[in-house]
Amino acid sequence: MTPAPAVARDLAPAALALARRFAAGATLWCLSPQWPSHAAHVAVEFVHPVIVGKQALPAEAVTAPDPVAVLRANVRSGDVILAISDARNHVVADVLRRAGAWGADTIWVGAGERPTAGAAGHVLWLDCDAAGAGPLFVRIYHLLWELAHVCLEHKGLLAATDPTECDGPVCITCSDEGRLAEVLSADDDEATVRTAEGRERVDITLLGPARPGDLLLVHAGTAITSLEEEGR
Amino acid sequence: MTTEPTAFLYPFIDSEERDKEGLLVDLARSAEEKWGESDRLTAETLARCDQQVHDAAAAIVERVRDGGRIFTFGNGGSATDAGAAAQQFSSPPHGEAVPARSLADAPSILTALANDIGVAAVFSRQLIACAGRADVAVGFSTSGGSENVLAAFGEARRRGMLTIGFSGYEGGRMATCPDIDHCFIARSDSVHRIQEAQAALLDALWGAVQQELARTSFQEASL
Numbered sequence: 117m118t119p120a121p122a123v124a125r126d127l128a129p130a131a132l133a134l135a136r137r138f139a140a141g142a143t144l145w146c147l148s149p150q151w152p153s154h155a156a157h158v159a160v161e162f163v164h165p166v167i168v169g170k171q172a173l174p175a176e177a178v179t180a181p182d183p184v185a186v187l188r189a190n191v192r193s194g195d196v197i198l199a200i201s202d203a204r205n206h207v208v209a210d211v212l213r214r215a216g217a218w219g220a221d222t223i224w225v226g227a228g229e230r231p232t233a234g235a236a237g238h239v240l241w242l243d244c245d246a247a248g249a250g251p252l253f254v255r256i257y258h259l260l261w262e263l264a265h266v267c268l269e270h271k272g273l274l275a276a277t278d279p280t281e282c283d284g285p286v287c288i289t290c291s292d293e294g295r296l297a298e299v300l301s302a303d304d305d306e307a308t309v310r311t312a313e314g315r316e317r318v319d320i321t322l323l324g325p326a327r328p329g330d331l332l333l334v335h336a337g338t339a340i341t342s343l344e345e346e347g348r
Numbered sequence: 349m350t351t352e353p354t355a356f357l358y359p360f361i362d363s364e365e366r367d368k369e370g371l372l373v374d375l376a377r378s379a380e381e382k383w384g385e386s387d388r389l390t391a392e393t394l395a396r397c398d399q400q401v402h403d404a405a406a407a408i409v410e411r412v413r414d415g416g417r418i419f420t421f422g423n424g425g426s427a428t429d430a431g432a433a434a435q436q437f438s439s440p441p442h443g444e445a446v447p448a449r450s451l452a453d454a455p456s457i458l459t460a461l462a463n464d465i466g467v468a469a470v471f472s473r474q475l476i477a478c479a480g481r482a483d484v485a486v487g488f489s490t491s492g493g494s495e496n497v498l499a500a501f502g503e504a505r506r507r508g509m510l511t512i513g514f515s516g517y518e519g520g521r522m523a524t525c526p527d528i529d530h531c532f533i534a535r536s537d538s539v540h541r542i543q544e545a546q547a548a549l550l551d552a553l554w555g556a557v558q559q560e561l562a563r564t565s566f567q568e569a570s571l
Contacts (some may be wrong), residue, residue: 119380120387124379125379125380127375127376127379128372128376131371132375149433152395152431154432156428156431160424160425160428166425167539226365247441250432250436250547250551251390251544251551254543254544255544258540258543258544259382263378263379270371273368273371282454305473334552
């Protein structure tokens, strides 16, 4: 029998992060535009555990035609978004790039060509062709559920925040970085944006016109970079 | 959990920090063990069911060539496996598409039937409305004992459908059910490992159906 692939080990930190978010009140949002049944399967695992006595946890599969709109309206800061797709799925990529502005952690399960580094908080990836990976996707999210429930029994570790882990704008290692923001509305000089911390007014004079849905990096009340493509 | 009174002075070396690393090591080892367990169960199940897979595939293709369609069903995680199966057959990544749909995918129908008749009728009643003798019933139950899945097989038999079941444990009531023509059993007592092996079995069945479709389409072309 061949040894377990690297994804089995990668499940450990993803499960602990997920359990910590659940302990703090998170909802898990499940998304798989290519294989909606997988998203529905993940949701039922958490909401109605197969093992009697395990805690029911909030999870929901997003199968609507416009997942970005549904998630933008429903995701609360501290939630987790889990996507299952190949690396080229544009809907998933669009959700994951916005997740930081919504304050959501992200887990990306997939196969084949890998996503770019940093595309999701936790990347659980198989080397095989995505088209035939269905049975292994089931295995990955079953194990994620099993390991997350092990973590939930280690109550002392759930609330702990590592001093080595970045935890927002006061982190000494990233205080010079911009925070991700999604534009809600904008006029010539200022925009109302959504960040992980909530709504803010920011100065956009450095960037010029901004439109609802645009992603910006903001620092000290000022938008310093637009993440939208030129001439979009 | 005990913590030294002075631990707060040394946040990087306190016991909780070390415990977290220990937990991550344990979790990774556990994940690798379970992965291996799933590998073994899947390999054993596919080897044991190989002939059965080919027999069922030939029977499915016979129905499909006769205008038949595949109806899948199951509850909970098995409902989503039924949905995945219907997608695999009707929207395959390659090969020939086969008409297939899941009876577990429409909340409007499921809630109407569950509310008005009872949960035992949610699949069988849909077969009465939609399916006929050329069609194929594919039902999933990890326990092999889901009432509504067994009821659907009973209705499928009455309608003259081909019937294929996916079960777990020792097969449960599905193993000896006279209404099921081909019953695949993933022999485990873990619901998760059973579903993982069933997913691999379904993949193998789909592959065998594709082979049989290609073989019989050649035969048809050479007539």
